[in-house]
Amino acid sequence: MATIEVDTDKLMSFVFRAVDEVGATLNAALVVMGDRLGLYRALAGAGALTPAELAQKTGTAERYVREWLNAQAAGGYVEYEADSGRYSLPPEQTVALTDESSPAYLPGFFQIALGSVLDSPRITEAARTGEGVGWHDHVHDVHEGCERFFRPSYNAHLLTEWLPALDGVVARLEEGGSVADVGCGHGASTILMGEAFPASRFIGFDYHEGSIATARERAEAAGLDGRVSFHTAPAASYSGTGYDLVTMFDCLHDMGDPAGAARHVRQSLAADGTWMIVEPRAGDRVEENLNPVGRAYYGFSTLLCTPASLSQEVGLALGAQAGEARIREVVLGAGFSSFERVAETPFNMVFQARP
Ligand SMILES: C[S@@+](CC[C@H](N)C(=O)[O-])C[C@H]1O[C@@H](n2cnc3c(N)ncnc32)[C@H](O)[C@@H]1O
Numbered sequence: 001m002a003t004i005e006v007d008t009d010k011l012m013s014f015v016f017r018a019v020d021e022v023g024a025t026l027n028a029a030l031v032v033m034g035d036r037l038g039l040y041r042a043l044a045g046a047g048a049l050t051p052a053e054l055a056q057k058t059g060t061a062e063r064y065v066r067e068w069l070n071a072q073a074a075g076g077y078v079e080y081e082a083d084s085g086r087y088s089l090p091p092e093q094t095v096a097l098t099d100e101s102s103p104a105y106l107p108g109f110f111q112i113a114l115g116s117v118l119d120s121p122r123i124t125e126a127a128r129t130g131e132g133v134g135w136h137d138h139v140h141d142v143h144e145g146c147e148r149f150f151r152p153s154y155n156a157h158l159l160t161e162w163l164p165a166l167d168g169v170v171a172r173l174e175e176g177g178s179v180a181d182v183g184c185g186h187g188a189s190t191i192l193m194g195e196a197f198p199a200s201r202f203i204g205f206d207y208h209e210g211s212i213a214t215a216r217e218r219a220e221a222a223g224l225d226g227r228v229s230f231h232t233a234p235a236a237s238y239s240g241t242g243y244d245l246v247t248m249f250d251c252l253h254d255m256g257d258p259a260g261a262a263r264h265v266r267q268s269l270a271a272d273g274t275w276m277i278v279e280p281r282a283g284d285r286v287e288e289n290l291n292p293v294g295r296a297y298y299g300f301s302t303l304l305c306t307p308a309s310l311s312q313e314v315g316l317a318l319g320a321q322a323g324e325a326r327i328r329e330v331v332l333g334a335g336f337s338s339f340e341r342v343a344e345t346p347f348n349m350v351f352q353a354r355p
Pocket of ligand 1: 254
């Protein structure tokens with residue numbers, strides 16, 4: 001091997017940064033563990049607890065809880081009082097780790113990350129051949145984590161910012177319109193819209209049968225059975241025409257043939273209908289995405305989105321950081337007359353396309 005000149009200080013600073021990242025990688029499992037065992041919820045508003053008190057409150061084993069608490073304290077997730085040997089959850093962490101209604105809610109993000117990591121050996125093998133790995137092939141934590149990750153953001157933005165940013169859509173839904181939510185997963189967005197617009201009808205479509213089964217359970221639990229329904233169908237051939245609104249939440253880039261899906265959306269829409277596309281926020285150039293959000297998205301894109309697209313016909317593999325220009329090309333290429341960005345958050349871009 002050729003000798004390479006190394007700056008030892010830079011090398012060691014990189015190694016120590018990586019130590020923190022190894023701790024963070026393990027923390028994905030620890031957050032999911034804390035969420036599942038109810039450890040964060042038991043700490044919420046409980047003041048400072050000893051490991052034995054937390055174990056007792058949650059019906060868990062003290063020795064595991066003590067070790068978990070120390071890992072959480074080292075990462076700044078809980079606070080440790082050395083004098084009393086007690087641990088507490090600060091108010092901000094309480095919101096981020098226990099309040100499912102907050103846009104800052106994090107456990108779903110960790111759950112989908114952990115599921116992606118668990119499935120990574122299959123992605124490593126697929127990368128040798130270029131084969132795909134479908135969304136349906138993943139562990140349940142990917143599907144449920146996805147739902148729990150996106151729902152808080154839809155709760156925070158969909159009804160108050162994203163739908164009102166579309167031309168005339170809210171009025172149409174208030175009067176009574178028809179909506180297809182394509183690539184709906186567990187139906188978080190479909191159900192949210194269904195609850196808000198009782199005069200309208202909503203159909204969620206997804207090619208993954210397991211997700212549709214869960215979405216149906218969620219609609220039943222929400223008391224929306226009937227007006228909100230779910231069907232297993234791919235984006236390029238779902239049923240129905242004359243829709244006032246077609247929505248796609250964080251799924252266009254996962255599809256093998258987004259151009260084929262776009263053509264189908266166009267012919268399924270009413271002449272004055274609207275297609276709302278929500279996609280991960282990204283700049284058009286790689287260098288614009290080399291930041292923490294881009295890092296997470298490129299990671300998910302490598303382990304989930306790109307293999308999902310490659311597993312389907314065409315396999316265009318837009319990637320989760322496709323950027324506005326690439327999405328515009330796909331949409332206008334399908335014959336839509338207009339395409340514009342109407343809203344954004346730190347994590348998402350929202351587009352409106354008209355036939
Ligand atoms: C990242 S998930 C988003 C799910 C949901 N829209 C949400 O926001 O929670 C991507 C979804 O796209 C679906 N999907 C992928 N390819 C599809 C296709 N060709 N037709 C329909 N759905 C598809 C997957 O099954 C998965 O549910």
